[in-house]
Amino acid sequence: MLEPITRRVTDESDSRGFLFTFYCDICDSPWSSIRYCGSGDTSERESERIAAYERSNREAMMHFNRCPVCKRMVCDKCFVILDERDVCKECMHAQRK
Amino acid sequence: MQHINDNLNAGDFLDSKYFYDIQRITGRLKDSAFSNISMRKRLLVFLSMLVVIMMLGIVILLLTVGLPSAVGDAQMFIEQELSNITHHLTSQLGDASVQLVWLSNSLSRSIEYQLSSSQIQISELQSHPELLEEILENELSLLQLALEKTKCSGVFMVLDATVNPTLTYAGNSRAGLYIRNCEPAVVGSETGRLFLRGPSRIALRNNLSLQSKWDMEFDIQDKPYWDKPIGQYRETPLPLSRLYYWGFEGAIPDLAEDVVLCSIPLIDSDANVFGVCGFEISATNFKLNYMPDDKLYKNLVYTFSAMNELEPDICCGLFSGHNAMFCGEDSKGMLTSRKVSGKLNLYMKDDGTAFVGKHEVINLYPSGSAFARERFAAALIMPKEDLDAEVFKRNIQVALICAPLLILGFGISFYISKKYLNPIIYAFDAIQSGNPGIAVKTNMLEINRLIDQINALREKSGPLPDDLFDDFIARVRTLTRTEMELFRYYLEGRNSREILSLMYISANTLKSHNKHIYTKLNVSSKDELMLYIELIRKSGLMNKII
Numbered sequence: 001m002l003e004p005i006t007r008r009v010t011d012e013s014d015s016r017g018f019l020f021t022f023y024c025d026i027c028d029s030p031w032s033s034i035r036y037c038g039s040g041d042t043s044e045r046e047s048e049r050i051a052a053y054e055r056s057n058r059e060a061m062m063h064f065n066r067c068p069v070c071k072r073m074v075c076d077k078c079f080v081i082l083d084e085r086d087v088c089k090e091c092m093h094a095q096r097k
Numbered sequence: 098m099q100h101i102n103d104n105l106n107a108g109d110f111l112d113s114k115y116f117y118d119i120q121r122i123t124g125r126l127k128d129s130a131f132s133n134i135s136m137r138k139r140l141l142v143f144l145s146m147l148v149v150i151m152m153l154g155i156v157i158l159l160l161t162v163g164l165p166s167a168v169g170d171a172q173m174f175i176e177q178e179l180s181n182i183t184h185h186l187t188s189q190l191g192d193a194s195v196q197l198v199w200l201s202n203s204l205s206r207s208i209e210y211q212l213s214s215s216q217i218q219i220s221e222l223q224s225h226p227e228l229l230e231e232i233l234e235n236e237l238s239l240l241q242l243a244l245e246k247t248k249c250s251g252v253f254m255v256l257d258a259t260v261n262p263t264l265t266y267a268g269n270s271r272a273g274l275y276i277r278n279c280e281p282a283v284v285g286s287e288t289g290r291l292f293l294r295g296p297s298r299i300a301l302r303n304n305l306s307l308q309s310k311w312d313m314e315f316d317i318q319d320k321p322y323w324d325k326p327i328g329q330y331r332e333t334p335l336p337l338s339r340l341y342y343w344g345f346e347g348a349i350p351d352l353a354e355d356v357v358l359c360s361i362p363l364i365d366s367d368a369n370v371f372g373v374c375g376f377e378i379s380a381t382n383f384k385l386n387y388m389p390d391d392k393l394y395k396n397l398v399y400t401f402s403a404m405n406e407l408e409p410d411i412c413c414g415l416f417s418g419h420n421a422m423f424c425g426e427d428s429k430g431m432l433t434s435r436k437v438s439g440k441l442n443l444y445m446k447d448d449g450t451a452f453v454g455k456h457e458v459i460n461l462y463p464s465g466s467a468f469a470r471e472r473f474a475a476a477l478i479m480p481k482e483d484l485d486a487e488v489f490k491r492n493i494q495v496a497l498i499c500a501p502l503l504i505l506g507f508g509i510s511f512y513i514s515k516k517y518l519n520p521i522i523y524a525f526d527a528i529q530s531g532n533p534g535i536a537v538k539t540n541m542l543e544i545n546r547l548i549d550q551i552n553a554l555r556e557k558s559g560p561l562p563d564d565l566f567d568d569f570i571a572r573v574r575t576l577t578r579t580e581m582e583l584f585r586y587y588l589e590g591r592n593s594r595e596i597l598s599l600m601y602i603s604a605n606t607l608k609s610h611n612k613h614i615y616t617k618l619n620v621s622s623k624d625e626l627m628l629y630i631e632l633i634r635k636s637g638l639m640n641k642i643i
Contacts, residue, residue, distance in 0.1 A: 062594075066601030076605045081613075083577045086606065 002057050005064060006073045011053075018052035022060040025072035026088060031063045067091050136521065140514040148506030152499055159495065167491040171484055172440045174393055175455050179477040182387050182399055183457050186475060189386070190343070190461055193247050193359055193376045198337045200243045201361045204236055204254060204374050209365045211235060219365040223258040229272045230260070234299045240276055241291065243376075248386060251277040251356070251377030253294075255315050255323065256363070257370065260296075269318040273372070274299070279381050280309060310352055321346045322360035327370050329467040330362045337361060339466045341375075343473070345403060345414060354380040355415055357401070383415040389477060391419060396483050398452075400476045401459075409444075409456050409474040444478055454478030524548055566636075569629050572618045573642055580617070583610050587630055588639055 008023040017035040033056030038048045065079040066072070067088035074088045087095065211232055212219055222228070236254060244252040255273030264270065275294035293305040295314075300307050317323040325342045329335070341361040360375030389397040402414025444452040456476035462469045521544050576584055586596045597607060611623065620626045633639050
C-alpha cells in the first residue's frame with residue numbers, strides 16, 4: 001500500500017463508498033477525494049478500499065505541492081512561486097531569515 | 098496579439114490567417130522587388146510606348162497634314178511650273194496665230210498688188226515662173242518683219258507655183274522662202290543672222306545665209322502644213338482666223354531638229370488659194386524659251402505635243418529640259434498615263450521608262466476653227482526614280498528629325514520613371530527593412546495611405562513573423578528556473594500529468610507557472626506556445642535552449 005503523500009490522511013469511507021481526505025502539512029487544510037463506490041461484495045471490500053486509496057493518493061498529488069526544501073506536501077496557499085525556486089511558506093521565511 | 102487557430106500546425110504557421118494581412122502586404126512588396134519586371138521598368142516601358150505612339154502620331158500627322166510629303170511638294174511644284182510655262186507657251190502660240198493671219202493677209206494683198214501691176218491674175222502665177230523669184234524677194238522684208246514681231250524661230254511662204262514646171266517632180270515642187278533665225282547645225286553663227294531656204298540669189302542679194310538643208314524649192318507631197326489648210330479652205334471656205342493649222346510635221350526634210358509649224362492659206366481677193374505661209378517654232382527655240390526651273394528637280398522635262406485621244410503623244414513633239422531620255426531618237430514614243438494616288442500621273446514610255454508629272458490640254462484653235470477637234474498637250478514630267486529618291490530623302494529627313502525627339506522622349510521617360518518611383522521605392526525599401534514606424538512619405542496620396550495602413554497594421558499586429566520567432570527565443574531566456582524546467586518538459590513533449598508528477602506541483606501551481614510563461618514569452622495560450630516549441634524543434638535550436 002502506498003505511503004500517503006501528506007502526513008495526515010483520514011479515511012471517511014462508509015457504506016456509500018470510499019472517501020479519503022488529505023491535509024496540508026503546514027496549514028492542515030483538507031482536500032477530499034471523490035467518493036468511490038464499491039461493488040457491495042463484502043469479500044472484495046478491503047481490496048476495493050486499497051485501490052480507492054491509491055487512486056485518491058495519486059489524485060491528491062495534483063492538489064498539493066512538494067516543497068523542494070522540506071519535502072512536505074503543502075496546499076497552493078502554503079506554496080510560494082519564487083524566481084529562484086518554488087518553496088513552501090515556512091521555507092521561504094526561513095530562507096529570508 | 099491575434100488569436101491563433103487551434104487546429105493550425107507549425108508548418109502552416111506562416112501561412113495562417115494570423116499573418117495574412119502582414120503577408121499580403123509584405124508579400125506584394127517582395128514580389129515587386131523580385132519579380133521579373135520592376136515597377137520602374139514597367140513604367141519605363143509604358144512611357145516609352147507612349148513616346149513611340151506619340152512619335153508615330155506626329156509622323157503620321159506630319160506626313161498627312163503638317164509636313165508636305167515629297168509627292169505633294171512635287172505635285173505642287175509641277176502644277177505651278179506647268180501652269181506658268183504653259184501660259185507663256187499658249188501666249189506665244191496665240192500671238193503667232195494672230196500674226197499669221199495678219200501675215201497671210203499682208204502677203205496676199207502684196208502679191209496680188211505685184212501681179213496686178215503686171216496685169217497678171219494670181220491664178221496665172223504658175224504660167225509665169227520667171228516672176229516667182231522677184232515676187233518672193235519682194236516679200237522677203239515682210240517675212241522678216243513678221244519673224245521679228247514674233248518669238249518664232251522661222252517664217253515661211255510657199256507659193257502654188259514652181260520655177261521649172263517642166264521638171265519630172267515639178268508637180269510636188271513649189272517655190273517659196275523659208276527664213277530661220279537659228280541654225281543649230283551652224284557653229285558660231287552670230288546673233289541676228291538669218292538663214293534662207295529658197296532662191297540662192299535672194300540670199301546673196303540680201304546678205305542671208307543659206308540653210309544647211311538648203312534646197313531651191315519645197316516638196317509639198319504629203320506635207321500637212323500645205324495640204325491641211327489649203328484642203329480645208331477648198332472644202333469649206335472659212336475665214337482665215339479659222340484656217341490656220343498647227344502641226345509637228347516639218348516642212349523641211351531631214352531637218353536636224355524637230356519643229357512645230359503653223360501654216361495658213363494665202364488667198365487672193367477672188368478667194369483663190371495660191372500658197373501658204375506660216376511660222377516655225379524649232380526645238381532649239383522651244384528649249385530656250387520654255388526651260389523648266391530645275392533648281393528642285395534636275396531632270397524635269399517640259400513637252401509640247403499633240404494629244405492622242407486622252408494621252409500626250411510625244412512621237413512628234415518638242416521638249417525642253419535636261420533629261421537625256423529626251424534626246425535624239427530615244428525621245429520618241431507614246432506617253433501612256435494613269436493616275437497615281439490622285440496627285441501625279443504616271444507616264445510610261447514605249448521603252449518602259451517611267452515618269453511622273455502632269456499635263457495640260459492646250460487648245461490652239463478658236464471656236465469654229467476647221468481644226469478645233471485637234472488638241473495639244475503640254476506636260477511637265479520627271480523620271481519616277483527621281484521622285485522616289487526625293488521621297489526617300491524626305492523620309493530620311495523626317496527620321497533625322499524624329500530620331501532625336503525619340504531619344505529625348507526615351508530619356509525623359511527614364512528620368513520621369515526614376516523620379517516618379519523613387520519615393521515609392523524608398524518607402525517600400527523602408528517597409529521591407531522592417532523599420533518600426535515608416536517615416537518615409539511619398540508625395541502621392543494613394544501610396545501615403547498605403548503606408549499609413551501598413552503602419553497601422555504593424556502597430557496592431559506587432560512585428561513580422563521572422564522577428565517574432567527571434568523575439569520568442571530571446572524571451573525564453575527570461576524564464577525563472579522553475580519555469581525553465583517546465584518549459585524544458587514542454588520541449589521534451591511531456592504532458593501536464595507527467596509534468597505534475599515529475600515536478601511534484603499541483604495543477605494550480607502548474608497553471609500559475611504556465612500563466613507566467615505565457616506572459617513572459619508573449620503567447621496567449623498553450624497552443625500558441627506549442628507552435629513555437631514545434632518551430633524550435635524544427636529549427637534545431639532545442640539543445641541550445643535546453
